[in-house]
Amino acid sequence: MPGTDDDDAPTLREVVDLVHSWYPPATADDWDRVGLAIGELTEHVHHILVAVDPAPSVAAEACDLDADLLLVHHPLFLKPVHGFTSETPKGRTAWRLMDVGCALLTAHTNADQAVRGVSEAMARVLGLTNLAPLVPAPAEPYDKLVVFTPQQNADVMRAALAEVGAGRLGDYEHASFTTVGEGRFRPLPGANPTIGTVGDAELVDEVRIEVVMPRGARARVVRAMLAVHPYEEPAFEVMEMADTGLSETGAGRIGDVEPTTLAAFAQHVAEVLPETVGGVRVAGDPDRPVRRVALCGGAGDFLLETVRRTDADVYVTSDLRHHPASEHLEHAQHSGGPALVDVSHWAAESTWLPVVAERLRAALGERVRVTVSTRRTDPWTHLYR
Template structure:
């Protein structure tokens, strides 16, 4: 099994959930620590608290992937007698890196909202609201023949060359590369001041524009040259649409009362808040993890009978009721479905590549509400 560093793990993670999918201004990515270190175990959590860090220490995890950011806005100071300060101090003292995937994980295919839609057994699932249309790019890179396979594998691991139900797709041509290193260069092949001719392979792969950062990082990490030569081209290929929330249909219609109990059971929550006539027939369902107050009108326009979402405000709930849209609010914490979902997906990707890294779903509940 291969040991890998944080850069490789996050590059692979971002091939699935790139930061470019996040809504504008959302604080995603590396929050505390560094990625240039070997990673043994990764803890996946909804929130990062002192208790979660203790769990990471106990389970020998030196990387935490959290859904909710530790910092929603810039901080002016780090006081270790505050919640954020204590968390930062604990992370640094225990050499644990914190990385956040927030709305990019909501939007990503197979992310939070897809996990919720699948948990509710929805069929014919579509995007609730399109947030991004992703065109394709083509990378053409020139590599010494002996290193071509290594570069191909690295690009594939970053998500390049995936076309429908096929991955690792690429095209190669063999030719000669010529270059002359100048004073100050540190050439991998050849000598300063001497024109060099090398047998090289031109590798061509396509990938969604959103993966550009991950693909180029993989290229630079795997390519032997000090300065790789490559072309990056925009393609007029049909776009891939990404979006927030999901909408689908139930295999069998239910009343709102039956559906509310169904949601409670499927999402393993102690209660749900319900808006609407309990005898209303439910067939088409919109679902959005977290706070979905802004999406009641979109859900109604898309033909939803009910919107499943958290943090519903009083007056927004009244608006939904007046427009004939039922609401089932199981709470914000249903996003914790991502802990097992991300762990399962990433462990599968680790196994495929023979990487000696284990993703562990946090067992700590960060739900702040209690019922009496």
């Protein structure tokens, strides 16, 4: 709802920036549509409702609660639309939110892969430990710059490199490594040496300075280095650093559970996830030992080939289709592979809602009320046998 000029509540822009700092839109899949779908960025936010789906019932809940922002996992407009009329379900949802001034923000595949995102939240609820992504996201590409400079120039050089972003490692900056050594050279005719004389061999006390930098900053950092280097022909190296594959973000999660059986583990899954009509479906020997679990919040049959190459005993996901699941089991019977546990898409992803709600409360404090939706948007209503 609109606030006053002296309103202490954050603006929508501030909340969007906060959520995007946790779940960067750039990490979403190319086909996805994430970010702010509805809203005026200068309005203040007093009440946030978090939900899995921007369903009509959830939009009604947001309106009833006087929420200023509806933060959802699934996009309202994933496919292109040509209008926002009240003649379509999505149009009616959009109009209902806009009519009361409630913004709509989506964190979808960018939240699936993130630390404290959907798959990680699901893994924590299921009791997994020693978590790692099933498919680690590519790390931001980094380079290493090595430059050799006279010792008296070392402080100036380190400061200049840090000024343009080199030496930033996580929550640390101005990170560098320096070793002392001797530089040797002989200026040739035509040179204009800062130190030494043309034709004479020179020995100089120098240092080797090493810093890392984002690859996109390479040219900027090299220019800064050249600008403060006293030599007309500085000696330096730029090396591309390899991705270690240790990213904490990425698709799915894999981790450990206390030794159990497939039947007991599936029962545990059914007990800790919200109950749905579809329940929990299992493919595999009920007595199979289970120690290692792979999972993917939401639809996860795209990872079936990946999980076959892991040491997982069971793979938990949603929306497993007949042919991919059958082919996986045929491979598993012949060459080994995990059993399958198929759960409700909504139930799996609802595990993220308390996580993001708590993050919002911790970051925004008492200025903003945060509510987890009570609407169950699993589409299935009855099961007949």
